[in-house]
Amino acid sequence: MGNALRFRDDTAHEEPAVTLDAFLGQTNATAVRLESDEDARKLIPQLGQLALIEVAFPKFRDGRGYSAARILREAGYTGELRAAGDVLVDQIPYMRRCGFDSFAPEADIDTDALERALSRYEHVYQKAADGRSPVWALRHG
């Protein structure tokens, strides 16, 4: 995870992530990796013990992880939520909105392009997992 990009103030979690099956079978792990076809809701009963959930993006076109992230945040998860795999710079703003706060892209990320992408939109239309106020809330604030 040398090129992980973190948007958290706490120190990075060191324990290696276990598979979902391993996690559900042994209850003391604090980091888990969720494959794109696995159900994030299975983690909900034990969210409190988790410090890191890594969500796999095997291909950038596979968008299941966006829903997994929102489901975990909606369930109250506050630990590190990492998008790992085929993660492209122009996708990271969407992922941030869905609740991801760390990234482990396979390929190098152009940090200038990422900075531009993340600061670009002043306004958003939807309420999501990042706490930003949608424009309908600003209009009727």
Next chain:
Amino acid sequence: MYKYDEFDQSIVDTRVAEFRDQVARRLAGEISEDQFKPLRLMNGLYLQLHAYMLRVAVPYGTLSSRQMRMLAHIARKYDRDYGHFTTRQNIQYNWIKLEDAPDILADLASVEMHAIQTSGNCIRNTTSDQFAGAAADEVTDPRPWAELLRQWSTFHPEFSYLPRKFKIAIVAAEEDRAAIKLHDIGLQLYNNDAGELGFRVFVGGGMGRTPMVAPVIREFLPTGDFLSYLEACLRVYNRYGRRDNIYKARIKILVHELGAAEYARQVEEEWAHVKTLGLDPPPGEFERIAAQFALPAFETGIADTVDRSDPDFAVWLDQNVKAHKQPGYAIVNISLKPVGGIPGDASSAQIDLMADLAETYSFDELRVTHAQNIVLPHVKKADLYTIWQKLVAADLASANLDLISDIIACPGLDYCSLANARSIPVAQKIAKRFEGLDRQRDLGELKLKISGCINACGHHHAGHIGILGVDRKGTENYQLLLGGSGAEDASLGRITGPGFDEDGVVDAIERAIEKYRTLRTDGERFLDTYRRVGMDPFKEAIYG
């Protein structure tokens, strides 16, 4: 019409800057074509047969004169002086330079337009009834909800990498003029027995390789909750739609494999959760939008009759002019289907003329129809004759709405890199064969739709008569289908039998139509006769 406020304008302007940055990175070699492709597609920029093609969104098909003039300006300045109106109420330009695309988007943004999500595996432009706000038979104007949908779906963070593209259509009348049952989600606004307004929700329709008519998954959805409900519909699809096979990735396959009842149950379960998240805008937001779709300041007490003494005008009046909800007014349909023309194409001069007519005679408003025509929605009956004369002079007065020559055709192999066969020349030959208006009017409503490949952009499954172009060992071949409908009586056409070459399919259609004329009873359309007698008599006539 909806007017952008500072927030809408800021988002669209930012999109222009973002795409300018993405294009610069591509031209500088910082990103490869593989990485750039999904970025450009999410902005409607394709690499087609002859050049880049840009698809511009016309949200729910509604345009102001100023916006229409901008479409003409873009055709003149950046393209080859014409544009192609599409079955999704959008417009496409066929000869775009990548290096010009950011400037085009900036020009569009200056009139509150964009190309956002006109392609890609995301929620596409919401389509609607082209007569919305004017139709005598609607319960309300569906466009305020379509605008809410536009905003909700724009850069939706969770639903921008769906298994496949996603198309939503919304109507508010019993007559379905937007083919809602052939969409991923179709919404029909109606009043229930208690007099409350809500949506009947259809999910899982579509054309393409595996055509399906959408089942109802919720009989009545209160209007206030509809965005959170759609959020639940999309989330179930995003999580469980198939991603192993591009041909099975549309939501229709998920709904079909799960069964409509099980899909509906999963949506209800998700919705019970999603509804608690505060995703639905407050009623004040709907009211803010709806106020902008208020009826124009119609004159009252004006003449409700039209002088029909010019016979050519009377024919156009009967065929292309529809009932308006306001006495003294009418809805004008401008056919983009002249005999020998290209269905849906309009020159920049024609686009400008239609903009002028809308400004002078239609409260500044135009519509694009899914049948690739243009509508002037609010025209005083007293102005109809003047308008008709101006349309005649611009070759825009074909009196063929809903007749056999009002053909829907995809661009086909003349323009499209996915096509297997050309569509436009077939449409032109059919229109020529049935050129006489008396003959066409004798045949009555006859919806003929042509696609140049299995993706069905030309809606061939939904044609009373459909044509599908295929590649048979390097030669263009055309299959014929009968019995489809995209209206409230939606059905899917059936293939008649072996395919034909270009001239052969025109002959086969003529034989099928002559058969219809011998079989029909009073008032029966081609489709009605087909449904009554079945395929066999037609098959015999065609192949006999």
Next chain:
Amino acid sequence: MKLLTGNNLKTGDVVWWTGSDWSRHIAEAADVDGHGEAIAAAEEAARRVNAPYVIDGEATPTGPRPGHIKDRIRAAGPTVRPDLNIKPADPTAGGWVI
């Protein structure tokens, strides 16, 4: 014969490999024999072409002709708008494409 075609990255124009450069005119296209993929990869990396691919063609007295109708339409222009063809109003174009 084998032909190499693609689109100009900036303009989108259909182009053909001439042996040393790209041309909009198929009459100038060269037989790339077995070298098409290698040329395509090098040219694409240098951003002198976008989405290149190799096709079958035949040598004719008027020059190379692509084996498939799709590439003949690409070479000539839309059959329904001869005024926009690469050689507008060429009366032989229709027969060449179909």
